[in-house]
Amino acid sequence: xxxxxxxxxxxxxxxxxxxxxxxxxxxxxxxxxxxxxxxxxxxxxxxxxxxxxxxxxxxxxxxxxxxxxxxxxxxxxxxxxxxxxxxxxxxxxxxxxxxxxxxxxxxxxxxxxxxxxxxxxxxxxxxxxxxxxxxxxxxxxxxxxxxxxxxxxxxxxxxxxxxxxxxxxxxxxxxxxxxxxxxxxxxxxxxxxxxxxxxxxxxxxxxxxxxxxxxxxxxxxxxxxxxxxxxxxxxxxxxxxxxxxxxxxxxxxxxxxxxxxxxxxxxxxxxxxxxxxxxxxxxxxxxxxxxxxxxxxxxxxxxxxxxxxxxxxxxx
Amino acid sequence: xxxxxxxxxxxxxxxxxxxxxxxxxxxxxxxxxxxxxxxxxxxxxxxxxxxxxxxxxxxxxxxxxxxxxxxxxxxxxxxxxxxxxxxxxxxxxxxxxxxxxxxxxxxxxxxxxxxxxxxxxxxxxxxxxxxxxxxxxxxxxxxxxxxxxxxxxxxxxxxxxxxxxxxxxxxxxxxxxxxxxxxxxxxxxxxxxxxxxxxxxxxxxxxxxxxxxxxxxxxxxxxxxxxxxxxxxxxxxxxxxxxxxxxxxxxxx
Numbered sequence: 001x002x003x004x005x006x007x008x009x010x011x012x013x014x015x016x017x018x019x020x021x022x023x024x025x026x027x028x029x030x031x032x033x034x035x036x037x038x039x040x041x042x043x044x045x046x047x048x049x050x051x052x053x054x055x056x057x058x059x060x061x062x063x064x065x066x067x068x069x070x071x072x073x074x075x076x077x078x079x080x081x082x083x084x085x086x087x088x089x090x091x092x093x094x095x096x097x098x099x100x101x102x103x104x105x106x107x108x109x110x111x112x113x114x115x116x117x118x119x120x121x122x123x124x125x126x127x128x129x130x131x132x133x134x135x136x137x138x139x140x141x142x143x144x145x146x147x148x149x150x151x152x153x154x155x156x157x158x159x160x161x162x163x164x165x166x167x168x169x170x171x172x173x174x175x176x177x178x179x180x181x182x183x184x185x186x187x188x189x190x191x192x193x194x195x196x197x198x199x200x201x202x203x204x205x206x207x208x209x210x211x212x213x214x215x216x217x218x219x220x221x222x223x224x225x226x227x228x229x230x231x232x233x234x235x236x237x238x239x240x241x242x243x244x245x246x247x248x249x250x251x252x253x254x255x256x257x258x259x260x261x262x263x264x265x266x267x268x269x270x271x272x273x274x275x276x277x278x279x280x281x282x283x284x285x286x287x288x289x290x291x292x293x294x295x296x297x298x299x300x301x302x303x304x305x306x307x308x309x310x311x312x313x314x315x316x
Numbered sequence: 317x318x319x320x321x322x323x324x325x326x327x328x329x330x331x332x333x334x335x336x337x338x339x340x341x342x343x344x345x346x347x348x349x350x351x352x353x354x355x356x357x358x359x360x361x362x363x364x365x366x367x368x369x370x371x372x373x374x375x376x377x378x379x380x381x382x383x384x385x386x387x388x389x390x391x392x393x394x395x396x397x398x399x400x401x402x403x404x405x406x407x408x409x410x411x412x413x414x415x416x417x418x419x420x421x422x423x424x425x426x427x428x429x430x431x432x433x434x435x436x437x438x439x440x441x442x443x444x445x446x447x448x449x450x451x452x453x454x455x456x457x458x459x460x461x462x463x464x465x466x467x468x469x470x471x472x473x474x475x476x477x478x479x480x481x482x483x484x485x486x487x488x489x490x491x492x493x494x495x496x497x498x499x500x501x502x503x504x505x506x507x508x509x510x511x512x513x514x515x516x517x518x519x520x521x522x523x524x525x526x527x528x529x530x531x532x533x534x535x536x537x538x539x540x541x542x543x544x545x546x547x548x549x550x551x552x553x554x555x556x557x558x559x560x561x562x563x564x565x566x567x568x569x
Contacts, residue, residue, distance in 0.1 A: 174425055174441055175434035181422045184411035191371065191409070192423050192484060193397030194431070
């Protein structure tokens, strides 16, 4: 459940932040947070580990960038084009991979994402090693000037919240209940008559679509799309963010994304590639000591304190 | 009188081999409506394999399966369940992370076509609560409704599984060792539950606990080495020297 008070506090914080911290950094954080939330819908609530989500983020980012720069589409339509790209890629990946389970599913998504990576490397429009640069930011709906970073921040915040609320609605819906039952015990769900592949495919496509939205937003924020956005290490980064924050928790991926993006942003310039090592150490500590992630661990402690275990009878 | 009941579930020459090893060999089984039919046999007799063949979790090497006269040999597991043939598993199969109430509601959601609605809040599922509580009442679990299924003791988990299965109101219940790993007090309670559930239903169960089988089943089929050794009432099969031999070994027969 999402207690209203927490959500309101979260909203106020997000609204005030650009006056305290650097808005471009915050926008990048929001993009990665939405990406991680979309990923968590799959890993945390459906029990599917995809190792190809970079393809949805980066693939959409390239199309959104291309739409804005070359096709001259306004920003809202560019983002829409990018999101559609994510959706279609998700449908393609999903149809091929969804029948496989566990490690095979992860490997097939990785292989497909590598194909997208090599396409991006070779295709002329992506700019290859240089990436897609100086993507223009048109006025929103032709009237709102987005060159000012704080204005842009609020636009990105609205998109982020829309994506976040969609995920929230899905998780706490009848469909979300079915997803959770598949995560808990797939064979049992099948024996109750659920054609589980269809629900998994639906969740996969929604997750890819929202990752596509995150990628398109990222392209508009940075005004650059590079090969690192489709690189497999991006698929790894989103797993890392989700696990550190807490899989299967609503706010976990946001916290995870905040930690990873802040470390890259603030420590990157002093420590260079040492950041990767520090992240590795954090990840190991996380997995060894609080396996449910930061938010997962906090939630469990709070619940334990609040609710004493209900009376149990003594049979068996 | 049981012989007059129509056959609900039938296998014809059903076989399954795994890389040369034949686990189930030409089994012809007829399960009649409104009976409790038990499958017994020593370890490795092919009971669970036969079970998985019936519910399509395994694909038979040859032979066919009929449900109410319809050939279901090539149906998929979820479709079998939709036809009214619902199974349980040897290891208790509950949705551990969900509450007891949610467990039962998952089954109800499918029946009431509330499975794809992603735009509604889950509070819409509260309309299923009355039905869910009734089912939980039936297996004496209503007071645990808000507990996570993982917190239940083992015997209670099996009861929850039965409640979840009954939520689909299936014509045939397939129970894979419902008493496995249970304490004595739970065994008698579960046996009662199965008898209660079997009213106006057909139950086919694999079970090791022979005293339970003797007490509640109408027909017993004895499997040995993948083949039907004998079939009939408990009095009948327990007086067959071949059955005793299969269980105890030759010298005791």
